[in-house]
Amino acid sequence: MKWFRYSLLVFLMLGLEGVPRAQVNEFYQDSLHLALSYGAADSLDQEALLEHLMQGIGQSRDLQQDYWHARFALRIALYYGVLTGRPDSLYKYSLEAREKFRAIGRQLEEARAMMFLGIAEFQLGHEEPAMQWYTAAGDLYQEIGADSLLASLYINIGHSIKEVDYPLYIEYLKKANSLSRQFNEPRQEAITCLGLTDVYLEKNDPDSAKIYIDRAIILSRELDDSQLLSYSYRNLAITEKSKNNRVGVVQNYQSAINSTKNLRDKAIFYTQLGEYYSDIEWHHSADSVLQIAESLAREIGASQLLELIYGAWRRPLEKSGQLKQALAISNLYIDLKDSLHNENVRATVAELTSKYEIELKEKENSKLLATNIQQELDITKLNLANRNRLFLILILSAFIISGWLFYLNRQKSSQQKLKIAQQDAHIQKQQLLAIQKDQELVAIKSIVQGQEQERGRIAKELHDGLGGIFSTIKLSLDHITKKSERLDEHQSIAHSRSLVDKAGKELRRIAQNMMPSTLSKFGLLVAVEDLVDEMNIQSQVEVSFQHYQVDLEFPEDMSLSIYRIIQELLHNAVKHAEATEILLQMVQHDNHLEIVVEDNGKGFDVSEPRQGAGLLNVESRLIYLNANMKIESEKGNGASISLELPLPDTIPEISAGQEP
Incomplete structure (x- = not known):
């Protein structure tokens, strides 16, 4: 966990606090300061750091300076524990530092070495x-009145x-x-706050995590610590992610990136941001x-x-249609993963060898050591006598190893060919899906355009045909009424004129709805x-309409589709939901x-299949507009339908695999 590694680095970067200058040999100053400067650099030079630490401990041994011997030993221990992940070397040099500090009565440093x-x-x-060492360190801190240092001990115990024991870990934290x-x-x-943030995020409690x-x-910010600040913003981005706040996630990842000067941390944050963009299907941004x-x-x-980056990069490239780049990544x-696997195997072998040597040394005593030396001498004499036989065995072993390596190489080549074939099949499948999606979009576009053309034709015929007939009937009734004042007073004639007016208005309303x-x-x-x-005039429903910054002139087909979607959603709310208040x-x-x-x-229950044609028509138009719809509703509590439509300059041509 990053915050724990950072807490150890704090100790690695400790300077010469509280030490009189008279005690500091000039060589120790140069070696220690050089080591710390390499360790504190953003682009960490591990080889230079270890070189200067080894020079310091070697010189202190030669001059029998136990204090500096112990200090360099402790820093070498932390180098192996923090930067290279070598617990065996961490144990070896920590034990060496503890013995030296104990010999010279430096109890504070002795407790730290025991931790x-x-x-x-x-x-x-x-x-x-491990718990025995932790307990001993805590007892010594309390004995010398250094209770303030127990916090770092509890962090490491946790x-x-x-x-x-995860609950006990939280308690120590x-x-x-x-x-x-x-x-x-x-x-x-600050370090413990970051740790507790991780705890509450794992518990899916973003509000507690944000505290x-x-x-x-x-x-x-008070410490002016850019690394702590950057990881705080990273955790805040994760918190906003659990709340589905896309803007908050992106802003906080950007703050994390801008807060740190450490190139490794920047790369990690960019990778996590890319994975988030991929998860929400913003594939071009992820790329x-x-x-x-x-x-x-x-x-x-x-x-x-790099392995993590390539693993996350393939999906957005595939989804955005960059299949050639996806194959290259x-x-x-695959190549990098194989290389890292070989390095891990070598590191594991070296670590197991080192562990074996440490355990062997702990069990040895002086008598056994002398016996082993004598046995080695006997074995050496025997080897000299059987030199020719050993030489033959070595040659045979070399042939066997060569054959085994050849077999492994053939196996690896076969596996790579199989992987390439699987990738080719996957790419072909994606291409087929892309073609199918193109065909579906073209079909939907044709259906939508056909519906609108038919609506326009019917509206025109109603307006020009029946509308003209109703106008002629009304004029005839008016003409008859003018000729005879008695007919004007007749209720049937008046009622007929009223029905003609009403029918004309209804005809105009229907034509308007079909083609506004x-x-x-x-x-x-x-x-x-x-x-x-x-709707407010003709129904008993109160419809409120609010719009903000809608100043773009939409294309005619897009405007008509949006209008039809809104019209369908409002009519559904009145007809099926029996609503009395609607907010648009x-x-x-x-x-x-x-x-x-x-x-x-x-x-209604959103999990139940929708049987009506209304929402299905809306979904068809949304596919045509490359838009998204989200429905939130439960029985007895109304409904909320959210649509997200790309603006005209971001609407792609009809083709598959493009993001909105």
């Missing part, structure tokens, strides 16, 4: 000895037992947080940030991070306002138009 011995034992899988606040240790408090994140941000992450990872030579991912003239003359907003006014909202964003229709009707 690192506990860390090493836990990483080696020795839980009982991290060690996290996988074994909270203890460390409380002690940090009690003794005004802002750095330790600790906000505190960590405040402390990081852009993952390119940046790859560039940074290559710059610092982070092979394992897949090949890079205000839409082509005055635009979408005016047409929707007329629709809302008409339109909001224009940078790259999309958001439409929300909410009602107080009887609601």
